[in-house]
Amino acid sequence: MASASIPASPSPWTTPHPSPPPTYSPPLSFPPPEDLVPTVTRLHDIYSSVDLPHQTSRWHALVARFKALYDRPMTFVARSPGRVNLIGEHIDYSWFPVLPMATVHDVLVAVCVLPQNDPVADDRIILSNVSSSKYPTRVFNTRDFQDPFFEISTTGTDVDWSAYFLAGLKGALMFSKLCAAETSPLPTMRILVDGDIPPCAGLSASSAFVCSSLLAVLAATTSSMIEKSFLVNSSVISERVLGVNSGGMDQAASVFGVRDHALLVDFRPLVSAKPVRVLDTVPPLCFVLANSLVVAANRAETGPDTYNVRVVETVLAAEILARKYNVGRLEIRDGFGGTLRGFYDRVCEQEGWTMGDRESEERAVREVVRRVQETFDRDQYSLDEVAEKLGQKTEDMVRKYMTRFPIRAKYLNLRDRSIHVIEESFRVKCFSSLLASSTVHLRTLSGSESRPYFDALGALMNASQASCANFFECSCPEVDELTQIARRYGAAGSRMTGTGWGGCTVSLVRADKVADVINGLKKEYYAVRYPGLSASQLEEAVFAIRPGNGTALAKIEDV
DSSP: OOOOTTOOOOOOTTOOOOSSSSSOOOOSSOOEEEGGGOOSSSSSGGGGGTTHHHHHHHHHHHHHHHHHHHHHOSSSEEEEEEEEEEOOOOOOTTTTTTTEEEEEEEEEEEEEOOTTTSTTOOOOOEEEEEETOTTTOOOOOOOOOOTTTTSOOSSSSOTTTOOOOOOOHHHHHHHHHOSSSSSSSOOOEEEEEEOOOOOTSSSSSSHHHHHHHHHHHHHBBBSSHHHHBHHHHHHHHHHHHGTTTOHHHHHHHHOOOOOEEEOOOOOSSSSSSEEEEEOOOSOEEEEEEEESSSSOOHHHHTTTTTTOOOHHHHHHHHHHHHHTHHHHHOOBTTTTTTTTHHHHHHHHHTOOOOOOHHHHHHHHHHHHHHHHHHHHOOOEEHHHHHHHHTSSSSSHHHHHTTTTTOOOOOOEEEHHHHHHHHHHHHHHHHHHHHHHHHHHHHHTTTTHHHHHHHHHHHHHHHHHHHHHHTTTTOOOOHHHHHHHHHHHOOSSEEEEEEEEESSSSEEEEGEEEEEEHHHIIIIIIIIIHTOOOOOOHHHHHEEOOOOOOOOEOOOOOOO
C-alpha cells in the first residue's frame, strides 16, 4: 500500500460505467448510419493500406482453415478491435470521460449459420480457436455444446477461453428477450475464432472477444439494426458474468473506434464517443506500444485482489464524501453505489461553479482534492473504520459493496484512489483539448515550433503514470522501467495503458524519434530482461501503433 510520505504526482496544472442494464425497443425512426454497427464488404473498409497486406493474408488463412475444419463457408465474421488507452486510467467506472483509441489488432469470430435443412444441423454450437498455434503455452480446446449456460463455468480462478464467448452469448440472449422485434432461436453454428491481440497485455483482448461474440450471436439470431451504444452497454453487462465490474471504456473504444482518431468517451448521461484526430502535427504525432511481457491483471481471474478492489474503494470514497459534505444522494451506478464524478458534480453545483474553462475546472479539482484529504487523513483504513465513516455496520457494508463482485481485502485506501481519479479526470480534459487544437493550430508549424505542444501532451502522460504508480498502485517495476527508457530515448511522454499490474506502455513520440525509442527499448529492456527473444518476437513486443476502426460485421465474398 502507498504510504502517506509518497509525494503527489505532478499536478496537471503545473507542468461510466454505462447506464443500468440495457432495455431495448425498436427505434421509432432509423438511426443515422454512423450510430449503427457497420456491415462491410471489403477489408479496406476495416484496415488501412499500411495494414492491408498482412491482414489480407491473415483472412485468407482464416477462410481456408474454416473450410477445412467445417466443410462449410463462413456466413459472416464479427470483428472487434482491442484498445490502447492514451490517458484516463481507472476513471471510467467513476463515470469520468477517458481517451482511448481502437487498435488494428482485433478478434475475429467467423460464423457459419447452418439452416435447419442442412444434413449436419443439430442445434449444436462448435467453437474452435486458431490461436492454439500462435500461443502454444495456452490451452484453446475446441468446445462443443448445446446448453451453453451450464456446461462451461464462466467464473473461477482459471477461466476457460470459451467463457468469453459464452458471456457474449448470454448478452445476446438477453437482447433477444428484451427486443420486441422477431428473433430466432439459437441455430446450429460452427465458429472459428482468430485473435491477434496479445493476451494478458492490458490491450483488452477479453472485452474485444466478448463484443465480437455478442455481435456474432445477434447477427445469427436477429435481423434488427444494432446500434453501437446498445452493443457497448450489452457487452459491459455480458462481461459481468465473469465477475468483472467493468467500467465500459474497453467496450466503447472497441465499438466506436475510428481510424486515425482517439475517442473522448463519456458515460453520462449516456455512453458516447467523440472522435479526436491525432495525426495533424508537423512532424506527425506517433505512439509506440511496448509490452513489458509481465502478465497483466486478468480481471476475470485476479479481479478480487486488484481491479474489483479499486472499484469498491472509489465507490466507498464517493459515498463517504457525499455523506460528510451533505451533497445529497448520489446517482447510483448500476445499482452498485455512487461515483466520484457524482460527488465532483455536486460540489460544483453547491459552489455555483460553471464548468467549461480551464480556470474553473482547476479550481474545482483543487477543492475536491482538498475535501478528499480532509476526509481521509491516511492511506489505509480497516473495513470496520470504513463502515464507521459510512455510518453502517461492517457486515451491512460488506454485503452491499463487497459481495456482488468478488473482493479480497482487509484494508482499503480511499484517499489516494480518490486523488488519482479526480486529478486524472482533469488530465483527460487537458489532453483531449490539446489534441483537438492540433488540427487548427499546428498543421503548418515546423518541428521546433510544435515542440511545446508535444511536451505539454507528454507532461500530462508522465503525470498520469506517476499517479498510477504512486496513488492507484496499478503499475509494476517493469512498466515503470519501460516508461523511463522511452523518455530517455526521445518520447515526450510515456505511461502504462490498460488495467495494469503488468501489460503494456504507450509512449507519445514524434515521428522522427520513433526508431530511436524502439531501438532504445530493445537495447535497454528486452536485451537485458529477455535476451532470448527472436527478431519476430521483438517486433511483436514493441512497435509503432495507429488508431484503427471499430467493431464491424464483415460479409466479404472475395477476401
